[in-house]
Amino acid sequence: MCGLAVPKLLALYTKTSRARRSGGEREFEYEKIKSRIERKGIDLKAYEIYLQFAQKGLFPSAGFGMGIERLTRYICGIQQIAKTRVFAKLPGILGL
Numbered sequence: 001m002c003g004l005a006v007p008k009l010l011a012l013y014t015k016t017s018r019a020r021r022s023g024g025e026r027e028f029e030y031e032k033i034k035s036r037i038e039r040k041g042i043d044l045k046a047y048e049i050y051l052q053f054a055q056k057g058l059f060p061s062a063g064f065g066m067g068i069e070r071l072t073r074y075i076c077g078i079q080q081i082a083k084t085r086v087f088a089k090l091p092g093i094l095g096l
Helices: 006-020 030-039 044-056 068-076
Strands: none
Touching: 030 044
16 A cells, blocks of 8 residues: 655655766767777767757757656655566566
8 A cells, every 4th residue: 555654755755866966967078979989999870860959959868757657656655666667677587
């Protein structure tokens, strides 16, 4: 049975929002994206469509990224995160 403890949920939100303020922002500048791909030795053709979008201009963005499985696990008091997914990805177990 799911039960919601508001103070604990707010504490969880505070912990996760700190990660958001830590500077984890997605790169949006074309030249920086391109140079990173080249530095890693990856063929630019593999990212051709993404680079086309980046060339036209991407907006700066950063995600919150709590994850619905983590939230469900917390609210319902489930011990294993795999039990919050319909088709959990578990080593050695075929999910579908």
